[in-house]
Amino acid sequence: MQETEVQQDIPIGEGIEPAQGEQRPTNVVNHRIRWATMTADLLKAHVTLMEKEVIHSHQGDLFRLVQHHYYTLQAWHDQHTGWRIQRNSSVIRLERHLNALTPGYLYERLKEPKDFACLTWLLWYSENRQLTGRGNELQFLLSQLAEQVQEQSALGLDGEEPFDFRRAADRYSMQRALHYLEDLGGLQLVDGQTREWVEQAGNADVLYEFTPVARSLVAALNPQTVKSAAAHLSDPATALQPALLTDMTRSPALVRAWRVLLLGPTLFRFDDPSAFAELLTHADSVANELLDTFGWLLDIQRDYACIVRASGMALGPIAPFSLYGTNDQITLLLCQAIRKQVETSAWSPPDAFGCLHVSVEDMSALLYSVREQYGENWGNEARSKSSRVLLQDVYKKMRQVGLLRGPDEEGQLLILPTAARYAATYEKPGPEVTTTTRGRAKANSKRAQKTRSTTLPGLE
Secondary structure (H helix, E strand, O other), X not given: OOOOOOOOOOOOOOOOOOOOOOOOOHHHHHHHHHHXXXXXXXXXXXXXXXXXXXXXXXXXXXXXXXXXXHHHHHHHHHHHOOOEEEEOOOEEEEEOOOOEOOOOXXXXXXXXXXXXXXXXXXXXXXXXXXXXXXXXXXXXXXXXXXXHXXXXXXXXXXXXXXXXXXXXXXXXXXXXXXXXXHHHOOEEEEEOOHHHHHOOOOOOXXXXXXXXXXXXXXXXOOHHHHHHHHHHHHOHHHOOOOOEOHHHHHOOHHHHHHHHHHHOOEEEOOOOHHHHHHHHHOHHHHHHHHHXXXXXXXXXXXXXXXXXXXXXXXXXXXXXXXXXXHHHHHHHHHHHHHHHHHHOXXXXXXXXXXXXXXXXXXXXXXXXHHHHHHHHHOOHHHHHOOHHXXXXXXXXXXXXXXXXXXXXXXXXXXXXXXXXXXXXXXXXXXXXXXXXXXXXXXXXXOOOOOXXXXXXXXXX
């Protein structure tokens, strides 16, 4: 029997080793350099598309980079997230769809609920002009917008307080929303200064112009998802319930896991047990895919999973905590105090999903204890507030960064397992400061790690 010689194509540079003392052929070296460059460029394109809401043509190199890798990027999202990439000659954006209402990232421009409400009204105003036939007149006066928003919000949906732009706080919320949409490229300032309108300087007014980006933001909305999210948020009974939207259960479990991980900040087993179980089943492949595609690490704990990004990245979400913010400091100190309450059995242990069910009375007493021990390090404003007002501020912060949900109508809170990630102390701790606890972290390497205590700077 005659052997058949099979000729195998070997990539340039593979299996070609120079003899001792010889140099590798130039074409091999150049190939490997080009391959490394292509890999780095593709990784940068993935991160850029994921971390930037909108990429404009005037951003030059970034726009061309994502445009060049469009088909590869879209193929990846077809397989893992099901998201589509919108693109034209001037704008590229990844059209993302959520599965669960899991807050946890702050935006530099938008931080208050009314800021997001103003952004929503801005998009409504843009769409309303399209529907009423005034869409070709893209320019508008800020005073006209404010009047329309004030009238519409006064219709009184679910007892929400209407906007009144005679109030400075409402004007500042509108200013932040305008600047955010302007940063996205959905608005262009034509004439005037928003600051003068906010400060009510005479008869100051501002002329803006909507761009096609605003229209694309509205067009990307799924009405059914919006309706489902609104029903979930408006029902008091869902305050402490899983945040997975009912309509999203039809999506494949692993797709849901990818979406929540990438949208951030955390995939909780409590919210979507089947997606979490699917992630555990494919933990190694997801971790490797995440590292190869974005350069990020996957951290899987018993009850939640999240992405770990390298510090100092040029792109990425806003850091959840500022060590110089008093409410941030109090939140970190409370997390440490909560852990101590569980360790000493002063509070009931976590449930099957790692969540703590706590009453507002227990949290109030805990804040009082933390205030007694550390209050002298806080700023004058925090020290002057009553414990009740201060606790509401801390609740707000903990909800924003994804550590807490509630309280519900019965005064119950749900503390999420991510609160155990944080511990803090001051540079000059009091005599009763407890030692830092140790936690087990199972990241890609699944090695045990120590929960590190953050040293707070202290405020005089």
